[in-house]
Amino acid sequence: xxxxxxxAATTKPCEEAVSACAAAMTDCYGxxxxxxxxxxxxxxxxxxxxxxxxxxxxxxxxCVTFTSGATEANNTxxxxxxxxxxxxxxxxxxxAVEHHSVDEPLKELAKNGxxxxxxxxxxxxxIDCDEFLAAMDSNVFLASCMLVNNETGAVNPxxxxxxxxxxxYADCITHCDAVQGFLKLPIKTADLCADLITVSGHKVHAPKxxxxxxxxxxxxxxxxxxxxxxxxxxxxxxxSVPLISAFGAAVRAQLPHIATAYSxxxxxxxxLRSKLxxxxxxxxxxxxxxxxPYILNxxxxxxxxxxxxxxxxxxxxxxxxxxxCAKGAPSSVLTAMGIPRKQADEALRxxxxxxxxxxxxxxxxxxxxxxxxxxxxTN
Ligand code: PMP
Numbered sequence: 001x002x003x004x005x006x007x008a009a010t011t012k013p014c015e016e017a018v019s020a021c022a023a024a025m026t027d028c029y030g031x032x033x034x035x036x037x038x039x040x041x042x043x044x045x046x047x048x049x050x051x052x053x054x055x056x057x058x059x060x061x062x063c064v065t066f067t068s069g070a071t072e073a074n075n076t077x078x079x080x081x082x083x084x085x086x087x088x089x090x091x092x093x094x095x096a097v098e099h100h101s102v103d104e105p106l107k108e109l110a111k112n113g114x115x116x117x118x119x120x121x122x123x124x125x126x127i128d129c130d131e132f133l134a135a136m137d138s139n140v141f142l143a144s145c146m147l148v149n150n151e152t153g154a155v156n157p158x159x160x161x162x163x164x165x166x167x168x169y170a171d172c173i174t175h176c177d178a179v180q181g182f183l184k185l186p187i188k189t190a191d192l193c194a195d196l197i198t199v200s201g202h203k204v205h206a207p208k209x210x211x212x213x214x215x216x217x218x219x220x221x222x223x224x225x226x227x228x229x230x231x232x233x234x235x236x237x238x239x240s241v242p243l244i245s246a247f248g249a250a251v252r253a254q255l256p257h258i259a260t261a262y263s264x265x266x267x268x269x270x271x272l273r274s275k276l277x278x279x280x281x282x283x284x285x286x287x288x289x290x291x292x293p294y295i296l297n298x299x300x301x302x303x304x305x306x307x308x309x310x311x312x313x314x315x316x317x318x319x320x321x322x323x324x325c326a327k328g329a330p331s332s333v334l335t336a337m338g339i340p341r342k343q344a345d346e347a348l349r350x351x352x353x354x355x356x357x358x359x360x361x362x363x364x365x366x367x368x369x370x371x372x373x374x375x376x377x378t379n
Pocket of ligand 1: 008009068069070071072099101146148149150177179180200201202210211
């Protein structure tokens with residue numbers, strides 16, 4: 001049995017998702033906009049899925065819009081907020097460790113005259129609430145901070161940051177990319193004080209190509225895609241009923257088990273962490289005070305990520321290069337944390353899911369030891 005420890009990259013679709021997807025392609029294949037029974041049934045499937053995602057976010061179903069994934073949701077929310085709220089104000093405050101699907105739209109906005117202030121994380125990987133607030137002023141129309149960092153698993157104090165922002169700057173829009181926290185940590189939309197939230201299907205055992213955005217009632221986001229006016233005009237294009245149904249089914253299957261899955265992840269990451277800490281050739285990079293047990297980033301001294309990654313793969317262990325290198329550049333997340341370049345180039349990311357097992361962790365540990373012994377000699 002291979003050890004699939006790359007669940008932050010993507011997860012295996014669960015049986016419930018696969019069946020729902022197949023049913024939407026075999027029985028329920030109408031267009032949700034069609035007026036006949038086939039259309040009505042397809043529309044009902046989308047409605048059920050919307051209710052499931054809304055239940056997980058603890059928000060009204062009308063606030064959930066389906067998209068093709070978190071990338072589309074982040075792009076829509078950022079450009080859409082800038083269009084409607086960025087006329088009189090032009091400043092955006094954001095964490096410096098956001099996913100590219102947040103950061104790239106912001107770079108586009110910067111080209112059009114918006115001021116983007118990026119808050120660097122502490123050495124532990126978390127964003128400091130006071131530092132974020134110190135960058136705020138009445139010219140800021142959008143504040144964005146991810147819940148769980150996808151490279152390190154650091155959990156940011158989003159609720160603390162956003163509630164303080166709302167107290168002082170009530171009209172500032174708050175956005176949270178909650179992709180790596182969704183169905184892993186309990187998320188209550190109202191508690192988070194977020195006006196906008198992004199989630200993705202394929203990180204939670206649904207297929208790739210579906211995600212959702214929460215838009216608080218009263219917040220006006222200009223849509224990115226114009227056309228037939230589906231999703232109440234927020235996202236034109238015929239709804240992907242198979243993918244949306246699968247997303248809904250995956251959410252329904254997991255929602256009652258968040259706490260059990262969390263304890264399992266805690267136990268496994270605790271075991272992995274203590275074994276890694278005993279190895280003098282390993283440096284653990286994930287050390288936040290508030291740390292998701294689903295993600296653990298560490299460096300193997302003297303061995304570049306890709307080399308170790310492929311060795312592990314040869315032993316049936318699948319992980320990510322922790323530095324998520326883009327075009328040879330080191331990870332902007334690890335660099336922003338102040339981790340030296342060499343250590344960042346040697347980083348690996350382990351990410352767990354609800355189905356991860358102790359056997360997979362043991363396989364990783366033995367392959368890692370074997371890899372170090374054989375690769376350290378040749379490096
Ligand atoms: N945000 C975060 C934090 C992510 O980890 C990812 C996926 N790597 C995305 C956004 C993009 O998600 P999607 O693949 O659904 O576009």
